[in-house]
Amino acid sequence: MSSEQTAARGAEAFRKHEKIIENEKLRRDLMAENAKLLDEMHNEKYYKDILGDPDGEWAGYLGSLDVFYTRSKVHQLRTAYQRLTIKLGIPQGAWAQVPLTRLIDALPVIDGTNYVDWFTKAVTLTTRDWNAELRGAKGLPVEDDGHEHSDKLYEICTVCGRKEPHHEHDS
Secondary structure (H helix, E strand, C coil): CCHHHHHHHHHHHHHHHHHHHHHHHHHHHHHHHHHHHHHHHHHCCHHHHHHCCCCCCHHHHHCCCCCCCCHHHHHHHHHHHHHHHHHCCCCHHHHCCCCHHHHHHHCCCCCCCCHHHHHHHHHHCCHHHHHHHHHHHCCCCCHHHCCCCCCCCEEECCCCCCEEECCCCCC
């Protein structure tokens, strides 16, 4: 492959990469907007009107082909929206680009003053560092805090069935 072909291929790859990033940003913005709409749909029971049934179920609405969200995903979206936007007043645009799983993980430690820091950590830290930050913020031990580990090896005894450190039996 010539250097011109390599340069053209690299430029095309970069254009496609930028489009993927643009599309993902749009998808996340729309997901944050859907969090708000789903919360309103649930709270006001509008889904019953859409289903045309006063006894219609929320799960039935979510399972319809033109919506099709799992209940757990909707629960996560609504929880993030309610806690971050409604309770803390954080605009949707501030949290839309944060992965939903990390938003949910961080909800117990996010408040109205530290959210920018947590959102930055959520999109930049590795999984290991993210988990350590969360554990530290929750007051739980982390690897680097110098706490002592117990090196006792527990096992289920094949003779007596007790789960405890290794022990000998007099047979």
